[in-house]
Amino acid sequence: MPSALDIVIAGGGRVGFQTAEILADRGHEVTIVERDEAVVSEIADEWIATVIRGDATDPDIIEQAGIEDADAIAALTGETGLNLAVCLAATELSPGVRTVARIDRTAGEAYTRFVDAVLFPERAGARVAANEVLGSDVQTLADVTGNLDIMLVRVAEGAPAAGKSLTEVRFPAGAVVVSDADGYRIARSDTSLTPGERYVVAVEPEVADEVMNLLQG
Numbered sequence: 001m002p003s004a005l006d007i008v009i010a011g012g013g014r015v016g017f018q019t020a021e022i023l024a025d026r027g028h029e030v031t032i033v034e035r036d037e038a039v040v041s042e043i044a045d046e047w048i049a050t051v052i053r054g055d056a057t058d059p060d061i062i063e064q065a066g067i068e069d070a071d072a073i074a075a076l077t078g079e080t081g082l083n084l085a086v087c088l089a090a091t092e093l094s095p096g097v098r099t100v101a102r103i104d105r106t107a108g109e110a111y112t113r114f115v116d117a118v119l120f121p122e123r124a125g126a127r128v129a130a131n132e133v134l135g136s137d138v139q140t141l142a143d144v145t146g147n148l149d150i151m152l153v154r155v156a157e158g159a160p161a162a163g164k165s166l167t168e169v170r171f172p173a174g175a176v177v178v179s180d181a182d183g184y185r186i187a188r189s190d191t192s193l194t195p196g197e198r199y200v201v202a203v204e205p206e207v208a209d210e211v212m213n214l215l216q217g
Contacts, residue, residue, distance in 0.1 A: 004028050006070045010056035010086045011077035012036075012043045015102060015121050019076060024048040031065045056086045059093060072098035080104045080111075087115045138212065141200070149208065150178070154198045159217035162195040169193065174204035175211045 005028045009016045012034030020030045020043075030049035033056040034040050040053045054061035056075065067073060073090040075083035080103045087099035099115040104122075111118050137154035155162050161169045166177055167189045177187045181197035193199065193215070203211050 005072060006066060007031070008033065008056075008062065008065045008067055008070045008073040008090070009049075010034075010062075010073065010075040010083070011102075012039050012051065013076070013078065015078075016074075016076040017043050017046075019074060020049045031070075033061060033065050057082060057089055059089055062086070062090055063093060067094045067097060070094065070097055072100065074100040074102075076100075076102045078102075078104070084111060084114060137198075138216065149203055149205070151201050151203060152198050153201050153212070153215050155193050155195050156216045157195045159195070159213075159215055161193045161214040162217075164193055165189070166191050166193070169214060171214065172207040172210050174207040176202045178202055 005023075007023055007028055007030050009020050009023075009030060009032045012020075012032045016032060016034070020032055023030050032043060032049050032051045033054060034043065034051065035053065035055050037053060040051055043049075044051050050065075052061065052065050054064070056062055056065075056077075062073070067090050070090075073087065075086035077083055077086075080101070083101040083103070087101050090097050091099060098117075100117045100119065101111060101115045103111060103118045103120050105120070137156065139152045141150045141152055166187060171177070177191065177193075177199055179185065179200040180187050180191045181194055181199065183198070183200055187199070199215075201211060201215070
């Protein structure tokens, strides 16, 4: 775990507040900037971070939040333009600060020209919803790059790879079994693909069907 960081979050709504909760639980110092008085009152009652009422696009406000000493700023309001403006203002005041902007559509990846990272929380929520709706033995956990999927896959009885070790299964290039059964440790060459157990697998889209055939039959 990295040492405690100083982090400013612009936007104390659902995404901003829950992000602050996670960061605070991990021992980081968090300051939330929120312009809505009602939201400020609500999150102040759940005290997990310093809360400043104001507009985070105002340089005076993010200076008050300590941007010059902050390690990172995450602009997590529901407005993409505002989030980008906050990150650009923060970079102007503190050139070394890491910037993260919430966007409202996947095409917003182009914004990485202006910020260090973008996030699209609605996509993650949709992924979880799809997994729950399908109730499948194959669940997409994350798409960590443009195309690479991280999946949780249960090995089916009778599948070609069932009961074999990784050295006995010829996975295609573009696929890696990441964890052993149920994710207790990183997979090794002697890891056995036990029927009924689940494994974290990283796959490129073009080999996904081949991998599913090996693990699901």
